[in-house]
Amino acid sequence: MAVMLSRSSRQLCNVSLCTFALHKWRCYSAQGQIPSQVLDSFRAVVGNDNVSTGTSVRAQHGRDESVHSCRPPDAVLWPKCVEEVSELTRICHRHNIPIIPFGTGTGLEGGVVAMNGGVCFDLLKMDKILNLHEEDFDVTVEPGVTRTALNRYLRDSGLWFPVDPGADASLCGMAATSASGTNAVRYGTMRENVLNLEVVLSDGSVIHTAGKGRRARKTSAGYNLTNLFVGSEGTLGIITKTTLRLYGIPETIVSAVCSFPSVQAAVDSTVQILQCGIPIARIEFLDDVMIDACNRYSKLTYPVTPTLFLEFHGSECSLEEQVTATEEITKSNGGSEFSWARDQEMRNQLWKARHNAWYAALALRPGCQGYATDVCVPISKLPQIVMETKKDLEKHTLTGPIAGHVGDGNFHCLMVFNSADLEEVQRVHEFTKRLARRALALDGTCTGEHGVGLGKKQLLQEEVGHTGLKVMEKIKTVLDPQNLMNPGKIV
Amino acid sequence: MSARVLVGVKRVIDYAVKIRVKPDKTGVVTDGVKHSMNPFCEIAIEEAVRLKEKKLIKEVIAVSCGPQQSQETIRTALAMGADRGIHVDVSGKDYENLGPLQVSKILAALAKKEDVRLIILGKQAIDDDCNQTGQMTAALLDWPQGTFASQVDFQEDSLKVEREIDGGLETIKIKMPAVVTADLRLNEPRYATLPNIMKAKKKKIDTVKPSDLGVDLSSQLEVLSVEEPSQRQAGVKVETVEDLIKKLRDSGRI
Numbered sequence: 224m225a226v227m228l229s230r231s232s233r234q235l236c237n238v239s240l241c242t243f244a245l246h247k248w249r250c251y252s253a254q255g256q257i258p259s260q261v262l263d264s265f266r267a268v269v270g271n272d273n274v275s276t277g278t279s280v281r282a283q284h285g286r287d288e289s290v291h292s293c294r295p296p297d298a299v300l301w302p303k304c305v306e307e308v309s310e311l312t313r314i315c316h317r318h319n320i321p322i323i324p325f326g327t328g329t330g331l332e333g334g335v336v337a338m339n340g341g342v343c344f345d346l347l348k349m350d351k352i353l354n355l356h357e358e359d360f361d362v363t364v365e366p367g368v369t370r371t372a373l374n375r376y377l378r379d380s381g382l383w384f385p386v387d388p389g390a391d392a393s394l395c396g397m398a399a400t401s402a403s404g405t406n407a408v409r410y411g412t413m414r415e416n417v418l419n420l421e422v423v424l425s426d427g428s429v430i431h432t433a434g435k436g437r438r439a440r441k442t443s444a445g446y447n448l449t450n451l452f453v454g455s456e457g458t459l460g461i462i463t464k465t466t467l468r469l470y471g472i473p474e475t476i477v478s479a480v481c482s483f484p485s486v487q488a489a490v491d492s493t494v495q496i497l498q499c500g501i502p503i504a505r506i507e508f509l510d511d512v513m514i515d516a517c518n519r520y521s522k523l524t525y526p527v528t529p530t531l532f533l534e535f536h537g538s539e540c541s542l543e544e545q546v547t548a549t550e551e552i553t554k555s556n557g558g559s560e561f562s563w564a565r566d567q568e569m570r571n572q573l574w575k576a577r578h579n580a581w582y583a584a585l586a587l588r589p590g591c592q593g594y595a596t597d598v599c600v601p602i603s604k605l606p607q608i609v610m611e612t613k614k615d616l617e618k619h620t621l622t623g624p625i626a627g628h629v630g631d632g633n634f635h636c637l638m639v640f641n642s643a644d645l646e647e648v649q650r651v652h653e654f655t656k657r658l659a660r661r662a663l664a665l666d667g668t669c670t671g672e673h674g675v676g677l678g679k680k681q682l683l684q685e686e687v688g689h690t691g692l693k694v695m696e697k698i699k700t701v702l703d704p705q706n707l708m709n710p711g712k713i714v
Numbered sequence: 715m716s717a718r719v720l721v722g723v724k725r726v727i728d729y730a731v732k733i734r735v736k737p738d739k740t741g742v743v744t745d746g747v748k749h750s751m752n753p754f755c756e757i758a759i760e761e762a763v764r765l766k767e768k769k770l771i772k773e774v775i776a777v778s779c780g781p782q783q784s785q786e787t788i789r790t791a792l793a794m795g796a797d798r799g800i801h802v803d804v805s806g807k808d809y810e811n812l813g814p815l816q817v818s819k820i821l822a823a824l825a826k827k828e829d830v831r832l833i834i835l836g837k838q839a840i841d842d843d844c845n846q847t848g849q850m851t852a853a854l855l856d857w858p859q860g861t862f863a864s865q866v867d868f869q870e871d872s873l874k875v876e877r878e879i880d881g882g883l884e885t886i887k888i889k890m891p892a893v894v895t896a897d898l899r900l901n902e903p904r905y906a907t908l909p910n911i912m913k914a915k916k917k918k919i920d921t922v923k924p925s926d927l928g929v930d931l932s933s934q935l936e937v938l939s940v941e942e943p944s945q946r947q948a949g950v951k952v953e954t955v956e957d958l959i960k961k962l963r964d965s966g967r968i
Binding site: 372375378471567 | 907
């Protein structure tokens with residue numbers, strides 16, 4: 224049985240094996256009740272309809288897409304503007320109630336799990352797209368705006384926001400977790416693409432990390448507060464607006480698929496493509512187990528060997544050059560002929576395999592749960608870590624098809640396991656620890672894009688070092704002395 | 715092939731916007747609301763541009779009927795690859811009364827004036843859902859029509875059109891000149907890219923008045939009121955099957 228954390232214990236342990244992988248749908252009851260006069264003061268700010276203590280509503284807000292079991296907040300609130308967020312935060316601060324910001328609930332590391340109960344701020348009602356400056360390539364959005372909603376809005380302007388973590392996530396949530404995705408190799412991650420944030424701090428005060436309304440492409444004014452909050456996962460403040468850098472929609476997009484005789488050949492090709500300086504837009508790796516799963520799930524007929532999915536963006540001329548250079552490299556590593564796609568429909572077809580990877584992996588063992596690892600290493604170390612990881616999976620008979628953004632040195636093992644089989648759970652748990660430590664030993668990181676959340680706090684310490692972690696803890700103490708902002712995550 | 719294609723594009727409230735009804739029930743709120751090209755018109759333009767890229771037709775003309783802002787929609791069509799635009803200037807009361815009959819008269823007049831061999835329209839607009847303009851235009855011109863097209867094969871003097879109908883697909887062959895209306899699965903429209911948006915700024919948009927085309931805009935229809943659908947009522951939970959049957963009986967359902 225899981226260990227119930229009592230509210231009085233501020234010393235939060237790293238998530239134990241018990242909470243890892245328990246059935247997500249079994250939701251434990253509230254950790255503590257919110258006094259009714261406090262609930263009344265919430266209602267006075269946001270209105271009766273925007274406060275809920277209903278069991279299923281709270282359960283919905285106590286989990287995300289990760290394996291961490293549901294821990295519901297004690298109440299859910301729906302503020303409609305930053306002034307309401309600020310006022311609600313002040314109330315929580317006064318009464319020492321934890322606050323968990325909630326966007327689309329599509330996180331993968333348990334970031335919204337209310338370990339200490341408290342109040343969940345569901346920010347999706349704040350859904351305006353503000354201040355689009357087409358000539359300056361920037362736009363400001365509220366937390367309720369998702370990635371695809373923004374790109375739909377922008378479609379006539381010739382601009383888009385390319386960071387694509389897969390899920391249709393809230394853009395402010397993506398800023399909070401420093402999300403990345405398949406396009407990062409060319410367009411960067413959230414860290415490189417957030418120009419300014421509006422943040423509500425633990426005492427209710429509102430700041431603009433780069434100054435109100437500012438959207439200069441670059442600045443050297445003072446400390447980089449914007450990037451302090453990017454990736455802070457709600458532990459330092461609540462993000463209520465994000466100013467994003469936009470890019471021109473590529474003139475031409477061409478996708479290709481290439482099969483390789485071995486993992487080494489595929490990964491070597493990736494490294495060489497990048498070292499050649501080819502500005503490839505997407506370079507995704509699927510190992511043979513993954514391709515097999517995709518073939519079965521999406522009824523495709525790709526050869527069951529390590530495969531690279533490639534995408535090139537640019538003008539007609541530059542595309543020709545990029546493609547020729549890439550083909551030379553893949554051929555020299557024993558790669559097959561490219562399968563091509565140019566039209567939108569054909570490209571979507573081609574990428575269907577990659578996009579359905581998660582579901583294809585789960586379909587390998589119906590009834591089982593899934594968990595994605597997320598290590599990232601310098602690209603020159605990629606061949607070594609992928610080979611060692613595959614050997615590890617085989618040695619411990621684990622189901623873990625690999626799919627990854629190898630262009631960034633980042634790959635995911637989509638672990639599929641029976642959560643009722645505690646012995647297998649143990650094996651998976653230990654495998655992920657070994658994998659993370661393998662990445663750290665190769666100068667990498669334990670989490671390339673999913674965040675630390677609940678499950679990687681111990682690894683964070685190993686990654687940044689004792690002193691580094693102490694600095695993070697000091698920052699947390701300064702900005703959130705009462706430890707109310709999403710407690711239990713990161714530090 | 716020296717054919718000219720006319721594509722109608724309508725400026726509508728963007729499909730992602732949450733529609734609100736005006737308090738006086740005369741219509742929906744349009745002020746300050748994002749507008750864009752009707753999604754089926756995007757598909758129509760995409761099909762025309764693809765025909766041009768395959769060198770099967772010579773010129774794509776984008777037409778929009780409405781006030782000044784309709785020119786933005788024409789610019790989007792130009793950015794997608796149309797060659798030139800025609801803005802039929804209709805505003806005020808005339809614009810409020812503008813419906814499929816009036817638009818089809820305009821399109822028929824333009825088709826004759828511009829010596830057009832093919833008209834491609836979206837199957838319907840997402841604001842009124844009329845699904846009439848294509849059919850009426852074909853009738854006024856006495857041209858054959860291929861509506862709800864999910865595939866169009868261009869042959870020398872005729873078109874093979876695969877249509878989506880209840881129960882499946884129907885393939886017909888129609889002689890040109892003809893009218894085709896685009897359904898959802900005909901293609902996936904391209905995004906306008908920055909260089910194409912810049913090029914579109916230099917393409918020509920001619921403005922004409924309906925009177926120049928000899929079209930009478932009077933309408934026989936009058937909108938009486940516009941209302942929101944009734945609010946969904948809360949459900950009722952019952953404890954037993956007996957309770958359920960009693961409730962169904964009481965409300966006269968069984």
